[in-house]
Amino acid sequence: MDGKVVIVTGATSGIGEAACYLLAARGAKVVAAGRRADRGEAVVQRLRDNGGDGIFVQADMASNDDIRNLVDAAVRTYGGLDGAFNNAGMGGAREQLHEYTDENWDQVVAVNLTGIYRCMKYQIGAMLRSGAKKPGGAAIVNTASTLGHRASQLSGAAYTATKHGVIGLSRQAAISYIREGIRVNVVSPGATDTELLAPLKAMGPEIVKQVNEINPIGRMATAEEVANAAVFLLSDAAAMITGHALPVDGGQLAKL
Numbered sequence: 001m002d003g004k005v006v007i008v009t010g011a012t013s014g015i016g017e018a019a020c021y022l023l024a025a026r027g028a029k030v031v032a033a034g035r036r037a038d039r040g041e042a043v044v045q046r047l048r049d050n051g052g053d054g055i056f057v058q059a060d061m062a063s064n065d066d067i068r069n070l071v072d073a074a075v076r077t078y079g080g081l082d083g084a085f086n087n088a089g090m091g092g093a094r095e096q097l098h099e100y101t102d103e104n105w106d107q108v109v110a111v112n113l114t115g116i117y118r119c120m121k122y123q124i125g126a127m128l129r130s131g132a133k134k135p136g137g138a139a140i141v142n143t144a145s146t147l148g149h150r151a152s153q154l155s156g157a158a159y160t161a162t163k164h165g166v167i168g169l170s171r172q173a174a175i176s177y178i179r180e181g182i183r184v185n186v187v188s189p190g191a192t193d194t195e196l197l198a199p200l201k202a203m204g205p206e207i208v209k210q211v212n213e214i215n216p217i218g219r220m221a222t223a224e225e226v227a228n229a230a231v232f233l234l235s236d237a238a239a240m241i242t243g244h245a246l247p248v249d250g251g252q253l254a255k256l
Contacts, residue, residue, distance in 0.1 A: 001023055001026035001027050001028040001083075001231070001234065001235055002026065002027030002028075003027060003028075003029070004027075004028045004029065004082040004083055004136075004234075005028070005029045005031065005074055005078040005079075005080055005081050005082050005083070006023050006028045006029070006030055006031065006082060006083035006084065006085065006234060007031045007033060007070065007071070007074055007081065007083070007084040007085070007086075007119075007123065008020050008023065008030060008031070008032050008033065008084075008085045008087060009033045009034070009059070009061060009070075009084075009085070009086050009087050009088035009115075009119065010033075010034060010061075010087040010088030010089065010143075011030075011032035011033055011034045011040060011043055011056075011087075012032075012034035012035070012036045012039035012040045012043060013034075013039065013194065013195050014192075014194030014195055014196065014223045015087055015143065015189070015192065015194060015223045015226045015227050015230070016032075016034070016085070016087040016088065016227075017043050017223070018222075018223040018224045018226075018227035019085050019087065019227035019230055019231060020032050020043055020044075020047055020054065021043075021046070021047055021050070021052075022224070022227050022228065022231045023085075023231055023234075024047040024050070024051075024052025024053065024054055025050070025052065026231065026235075028053075028083070029053045029054065029078050030044075030047060030052065030053070030054035030055075031054065031055055031057060031070070031073065031074040031077070031078075032044055032054055032055070032056045032057070033056070033057050033058075033059040033070050033088070034056075034058070034059065034088070035058065035059070035060050037056070037058045040056035040057075040058065041056050043056065044056045055073070055077055057069070057070045057073045057074075061088045061089075061110075061111045061115030061116075061118075061119070062107070062110040062111050062114075062115060064118055067115065067118045067119055067122060068118075068122050070119075070122075071119075071122040071123055071125075071126050072122075074126070075126050075129075075130070079130075080126070080129075080130030080131070081123060081126040081127050081130050081138070082127070082130065082136075082138050082139075083138060083139045083140065083141075083234045084119065084120075084123045084139075084140045084141070085140075085141045085143075085230050085231075085234060086115075086116045086119045086120070086123075086140065086141070086142045086143065087142075087143040087230070088111065088115060088143075089111060089112045089143060089162075089196070090107070090108060090111050090112060090159075090196075091108075091156070091159055091196050091199070092104055092107065092108035092112075092156050092158045092159050093108075093156050093158070094154070094155065094156040095156065097157045100156070100157055100158070104156075104158060105157070105158045107158075108156075108158035108159060108162055109158060109161075109162055112158075112159070112162035112163065112165075112166065113162040113165045113166060113169070116142050116166055116169065117169060120140060120142075120169070120173055120184070123140060124140070124173070124177060124182060127181075127182055128180060128182075134181070136236045136239070137181035137182060137183060137239070138181060138182045138183070139182070139183045139184075139185070139233065139234045139235075139238070140170075140173070140182065140183070140184045140185070141184075141185050141186065141187060141230045141233045141234055142166050142169075142170050142184070142185075142186050142187075143166070143186070143187055143189070143226075143230070144163045144164075144166040144167050144170075144186045144187070144188045144245060145159075145163040145188055145189060145190075146188050146189070146190045146247060146249050146252050146253055147159060147160045147163045147164075148160075148163030148164045148165075148166055148167045148186070148188055148245065149164075149167070149188060149245070149247070149253055149256075150253070150256060154200070154210075154211075163188075166186060167186050167188070167245050170184050170185065170186045170243070170245070171184075171243045171245075174242045174243035175243060178242060178243075183233075183238070183239075183241065183242040184242060184243065185233045185238070185241060185242060185243070185244050185245070185246065186244070186245040186246065187226055187229050187230050187233065187245075187246050187248055188245050188246065188247045188248065188249065188253075189221055189226045189247075189248050189249065190214060190215045190220075190221055190247065190248065190249025190250055190252040190253075191211045191212070191214045191215055191220045191221065191249075191252075192220055192221040192222070192223065192225075192226055192248075193220040193221070193222060193223070194223055197211065197220070214252060215249055215250030215251065215252050216250055216251035216252060216254070216255055217250030217251055218250070219250070221248055221249070221250065225248060226248045229246055229248045233246065
């Protein structure tokens, strides 16, 4: 990843934060993005303290203007764009479909699916202008979920639908730009110990036990374990991999 310019969304905690540190340690120039400026600046300061190179750009994935500004800031600061880890997402309401509100639906779709569509739209444009066909090319990794491959009684309608959508969108982009030097892949985490699962964990130890057992390995994934998979897919080591959704799930999907 040495010298590559990489955007990471959802960078202020969890998987995104872990990816920032891993990318910086491997020599990437990291453009960290998120809504919480104080957390984002702290992430960038930490990676700089450890010898890394990065900036923070405040951005809401529900805002087209914020996403366009994020990509522009990356190019303006570092002269181009080589990679992106579109990781930002939200869980949304867990009500039954017939009780779901349009407001809840629109909010989750705006962040989880439309946000990734807009990220890729501007990122791919920047990558093409940066010369994606140069050695190593360019790469995008989007975060879906094992719930992009199946359904669950613990999930809400919008979350499951958007994660399925992320996988379909990513595969379409992978095929559309396969001859342009741009690879597009997906990481599909199983239950992962991040802020997104905080509401479930707050429901008590029995629920935590159930969540741990979703992954046959018997525990939740760590943020670093998922981030490692994303960084691999962004790297030249994955040069022959595109259009793939990689489960990081302790065997969850294997048993279906």
